[in-house]
Every structure is written in structure tokens, then in C-alpha cells.
Amino acid sequence: MPQAPTKFPDMTIAAADRPGPGRLMRLLVVAVALHRAVSFGLGVADGPESPNSVTATYVLLIAWSAALVALSWRDGAFHPAAVLLDIALAIGVGLTATGWGDSGEQLGHRALQAAAVIAGLGLTVRLQAVVLPALVAAGLAALSMPGPDSASWTENAIYTSILVGLCLTGTLKQRLLRSVVSTLEARGRPGLPAEERRLVHDTAMATLSAIASGAVDSANDRVRARAARDAAYLRQMLLHGRLEPGSLAVGLADVVADAEATGLRVRANYAGLPSDMDPRVTTAMAMASREALNNVRRHAGVDEAWLTAAVEEGEVVVRIVDHGNGLTDASGTGITESIVARMREVGGTGSVESDPGAGTVVELRC
Numbered sequence: 001m002p003q004a005p006t007k008f009p010d011m012t013i014a015a016a017d018r019p020g021p022g023r024l025m026r027l028l029v030v031a032v033a034l035h036r037a038v039s040f041g042l043g044v045a046d047g048p049e050s051p052n053s054v055t056a057t058y059v060l061l062i063a064w065s066a067a068l069v070a071l072s073w074r075d076g077a078f079h080p081a082a083v084l085l086d087i088a089l090a091i092g093v094g095l096t097a098t099g100w101g102d103s104g105e106q107l108g109h110r111a112l113q114a115a116a117v118i119a120g121l122g123l124t125v126r127l128q129a130v131v132l133p134a135l136v137a138a139g140l141a142a143l144s145m146p147g148p149d150s151a152s153w154t155e156n157a158i159y160t161s162i163l164v165g166l167c168l169t170g171t172l173k174q175r176l177l178r179s180v181v182s183t184l185e186a187r188g189r190p191g192l193p194a195e196e197r198r199l200v201h202d203t204a205m206a207t208l209s210a211i212a213s214g215a216v217d218s219a220n221d222r223v224r225a226r227a228a229r230d231a232a233y234l235r236q237m238l239l240h241g242r243l244e245p246g247s248l249a250v251g252l253a254d255v256v257a258d259a260e261a262t263g264l265r266v267r268a269n270y271a272g273l274p275s276d277m278d279p280r281v282t283t284a285m286a287m288a289s290r291e292a293l294n295n296v297r298r299h300a301g302v303d304e305a306w307l308t309a310a311v312e313e314g315e316v317v318v319r320i321v322d323h324g325n326g327l328t329d330a331s332g333t334g335i336t337e338s339i340v341a342r343m344r345e346v347g348g349t350g351s352v353e354s355d356p357g358a359g360t361v362v363e364l365r366c
Contacts, residue, residue: 078122120170251286300324
């Protein structure tokens with residue numbers, strides 16, 4: 001009786017189990033809810049000793065805070081419009097409540113401080129630069145109301161630092177949480193980093209595709225040699241996280257040999273190349289050339305290509321030319337990622353010029 005295939009556990013983090021931005025931002029929503037519940041709740045508890053207007057305003061702030069928390073919890077984020085409304089309400093309370101005695105002054109300060117916290121959590125730095133001075137101005141205006149207890153400049157400075165500090169603390173918490181989310185998402189995201197993904201695409205996948213399509217004979221010694229080199233590339237990537245072919249001439253020689261192993265005739269000329277190139281540039285140019293030749297074999301409809309490499313006006317330039325079908329769409333992964341993006345990441349350029357029926361020219365510069 002045949003045995004069922006062995007199932008290996010999936011070691012990646014399932015999307016539903018990864019703590020996304022919304023789920024983690026709700027931690028900040030809970031913190032805001034607790035802070036306001038304590039701050040405004042204490043004000044309501046002092047109701048018998050406070051004017052009715054103060055108690056009523058505390059109740060209003062609690063009701064508004066509950067709505068704000070519910071909205072933010074549902075969406076997993078503080079909406080800037082809701083945050084700005086909260087700040088406007090706090091400024092209004094801060095300026096108005098000062099005339100209601102000591103309890104009113106305390107109410108205004110609590111509202112302004114709560115607004116400073118949520119400004120840091122829910123607004124961009126640019127918006128904070130606009131609203132924070134308004135919060136500070138409202139607080140200082142309340143402190144400077146005429147009376148025997150008018151604040152000194154020292155008290156004004158301390159109060160300003162409190163509001164600014166609360167806003168900055170909120171900003172730091174927001175950025176730290178987003179950084180944690182990004183790290184967790186990167187660790188849980190299936191797949192390989194960009195360059196490793198390109199390497200798999202340009203070596204092993206290209207070889208396996210050629211064999212699977214019947215374009216080459218897997219028993220051919222040259223095909224087997226290419227497969228062995230592909231395995232060596234992948235092994236080096238897994239062990240060391242990089243592929244460094246040595247000099248560009250050596251890298252291009254391997255590329256040409258591998259292309260010819262799949263039946264493509266390559267007329268190559270790459271003498272006089274510098275031997276002290278940055279290994280990252282050497283790798284990028286060699287691997288981009290490999291993908292260009294892969295594309296000739298797969299799409300051009302011809303069995304011949306030209307590869308030249310030389311120093312031109314202080315730059316190393318590699319060109320791969322064919323007289324085949326040309327391209328109708330240059331947005332595939334093999335071009336945008338394996339050629340253009342790869343060269344851009346090492347400070348170079350990769351371009352593809354092609355017209356249907358007129359062949360293709362791939363140019364790499366660095």
C-alpha cells in the first residue's frame with residue numbers, strides 16, 4: 001500500500017498570524033484610551049467640588065475620546081482628520097475653561113496634554129510642526145491669564161517642554177512600532193531577497209526551463225556542466241550570501257559558456273577589461289549579461305548573439321545584440337529586475353532597445 005507523502009511543517013509565518021501594522025497600532029490606541037480614562041475620570045470624580053460646566057466638559061471629553069478610540073481601534077490607525085479635530089477641541093477647552101477657576105484650569109491642561117500625545121501618535125512631522133505651536137500657545141495663554149497666580153517665565157518654559165515632550169514621545173512610539181512591524185513583516189515574508197531571487201531566476205530556473213521545454217538535451221555534457229555551475233552559484237549564495245565571479249572577463253567567459261551549452265552561438269569579444277573592478281559591479285554585469293542571453297534563447301527566435309565588452313570614456317560597457325524577433329513588452333522580470341534594477345543597485349545603468357522584427361540591444365554601463 002503506497003505511503004502518503006511526508007508533510008513538512010511550514011516554517012513561514014502565516015499572513016493571519018503576522019502582527020500587521022493595524023494590529024500593533026491598536027496597542028497605542030489602548031494606551032491612549034487608558035491615559036484619557038484616568039486623566040478625565042479623575043476630573044469627573046472631583047465633580048462635587050467643581051463647577052457644573054467643568055464636570056459637563058469632562059463628560060463631553062470622555063464621550064469624544066470614546067468615539068475617537070472606537071474609530072481608531074476599528075481601523076488600526078489614528079486618522080489625521082480625527083486627530084486634528086481632537087486638537088481643536090482641546091485648544092477650545094484650554095482657552096475657555098481657564099475662567100472656571102482652578103478646576104477649570106486643570107481641565108484645560110489635561111485636555112491639551114492629551115491632545116499633545118495623540119498629535120505625536122497620529123500626525124506627520126509636518127503637521128506636528130503646525131499644531132504643536134498652537135497647543136503650546138493655548139497652554140501659555142491659559143497660564144498667563146490675569147490674576148495673583150499668573151505663571152512665571154520658568155513655569156511657562158516647563159509647561160512648554162511638557163507639551164513638546166509628550167508629542168515627541170508619541171512620535172517615537174509610533175516610529176518604533178512601525179519599525180517593529182516592518183521587521184516582522186520582512187522576517188515573515190515568503191521568498192528570497194531581491195538579488196538572491198534574481199540569481200535563482202537567471203541560473204537554475206533558466207537551465208531547468210530550457211531542459212523542460214526540450215530545447216536542450218539534459219544528457220549533453222555541456223548542459224550538465226552548466227547545471228553544475230548553476231548548483232555552484234546557488235551553493236555559494238546560500239553559504240556566503242553573494243556571488244563574486246572574480247574578474248569581469250572570467251564572469252563573462254562563464255556566461256558565454258553557459259549560453260552555448262543551451263545551443264546559443266555567442267560571438268564574444270571582451271579583451272582589455274580592467275581587473276580591479278568592484279566585485280559587486282562585476283557580479284551585476286555578469287549576471288545581467290547572462291539574463292540578456294537567456295532572453296535571446298527564449299524569445300528572439302534565433303540561435304546567434306553578439307556579446308562585446310570594452311572601456312568607453314572611462315566606463316565599462318557590455319552590449320548583447322541579436323537580430324531576432326525583437327520585444328513587444330520590456331516590462332518582464334528578466335528585464336526590469338535582472339537587468340535594469342540589478343545595474344541600478346551598483347550605480348550603473350542597464351538599457352534595452354528593441355523593435356518588433358528588428359532585434360534587441362542590451363547595454364550595461366558602470
